[in-house]
Amino acid sequence: MSRAVAPAGEDTQRTGRSSGLRRRVWRERSAYLFIAPGVIVFSVFTLAALIFAFYLTFHRWSIIEPDRPFVGTQNYEDMIHDERFVQSVLNTVYFTGASVPLTMIIGLGLALLLNQPIRGRAIFRTAYYLPVVTPFVVSALLWKWLYNGEFGLFNYYLMRTRLIDEPLLWLSDRNLAMPAVVLMSVWSGVGFSMVVYLAGLQAIPAQLYESAKIDGAGMWRRIRHVTIPLLRPTTLFLLVIGIIGSLQVFTQIFVMTSGGPVNRTTTMVYYMYLWAFKYYDMGYASTLAFALFAMLLVFTALQLRLFRDGGTE
């Protein structure tokens, strides 16, 4: 009916446009073949999975029970009142807050030292990068041994050098377990920060340093006023990547502490793992996963905002 009212010109224009679209689709048909494998896999394991995960959060869904009732926002309410969940968030924030800055600062320091024309740079770079190349599970179990209370190398050498009198129970001490995991994670992450910072440092034109030198700036002032501001994009990149990675910490926890002692190292992802694959409650576990997702989004948005506002760009 509306078509009869519409002016004739618009009508032909519309059909013209849609047949044009069809023609363009047909002309570029090979492009769709190019993206087909990617799009199919992506649709199933990312898009469908994401929608399904959201659906799960509103259901009580156990792998072992056939009955999977809709429970509304029950899972979300449970989560807010779940003390262990709150504890897992705090643990995760603790881990991230300690490991990310440490990894970045040590990485920057090493990169600055290695950016000088000194002998043996390649050897040092390889040494620091070695832990990055090591499979994470291997690093975790190696450190689990190093931390061993009775036979571990840490206790042995710390006692030999009289730094401690009693052997420390690194991974089973309530207050030491998380720092121990942080230390291991820093060890395995520093090499990456270093390499990225080195790449950033090499992109800084040498003239800037020379002119700063001519202006009488000492080494510290050059680092403070030339290097660090120019490394801002690198720092932002490492910060975002580091925080995203640390909030998802799992492997170290699984191998080294299994979340103990008394939940002191139960991180968000480990807690989610427990609910999904030990208690088989996929609905609640998905809800926990979405909480993590929300946290990631908030953190990343905050950082990007922070850097854009105070940025030099």
Next chain:
Amino acid sequence: MTDVTDEQTIPALAPPPPARPKKRKRPLDKDHVTLRAKLGSYLILAPVAILFVAPFAWLISASFQPISTIFANPPTWLPDDPTLDGYKGFLNLGELSEAQQAQGHGDWRWFANSAFVAVTITVLQTFFNALCAYAFAKRRFPGRNVIFVLFLATMMVPGQVTLIPNYIIIQHIPFFGGNDWLGNGGHGWLDSYWGLIMPGVVSAFGIFLLRQFMLSIPDELLDAARVDGAGELRIFWSVVLPLCTPALAANAIFTFQGAWEDFFWPLVILSDPDKLTAPVGLALFVVQNRTDWNLLFAGSVIATLPMILVFVIFQRHFVRGIAVTGIKG
């Protein structure tokens, strides 16, 4: 060019820099580092390097020790009597002595599984990523931007959010693992190579990186190939891919490493002891509180070797990889 910028940075009317004590005889040379700074640098670099390398030295040494000296105090750094028992035991190869059999063993298949899965994922993902990236970078087809933005948007989604639904999806793949056409009845792709490989054959991040790289290929080159009568597949294979070698290498290296040490996904979908990958096999060994640390250390060394090899062989690509992935500082 250097001269121009130097002149620009020194204002013509600025007072001459204060005369410096005579020690500044050398011309300003960026490669010049004072001896003191050098020594200081080594004083920091060397001990830190030792801290970084010592655990590996211990790992390698311990992998050749019998269990008795591993637990000895003080620790043995150089085994008097190196043995391959740990390796034999973890790989479950060769004749195991009675003591070893009592101790339990690993399985060489874990490494074969890891190798097969990691190589397959690397090859397929690099290829599929490149296909997508080419279409997004160089073709103008309706819907391109919508699909591309959709890919990009999901880069933010952490793997854990899709892990649980994917577990259920994998379990219900029709016609596999005893499933009917509705995907019920069996275990689907759980406990199979399919389940390990398929979710990993595309990566939004990889597509994004390759696309950025391909944008720099001039359109004229592709048009010239078209004029010469090359089909789209031919252009992609013979013109685009060779030009993208650095980016493809970076994508392949990072994918291989990620796949080789992937832990969470294999951990949840595998349960058959024959089907485990190396990291999962190792981790389950530890978590079950086994005390056969000599096996564990031997297994760890083997699990680390491919990563080190890839790193050593492609070291140059690593640095370039970081450059092409857009992290330019």
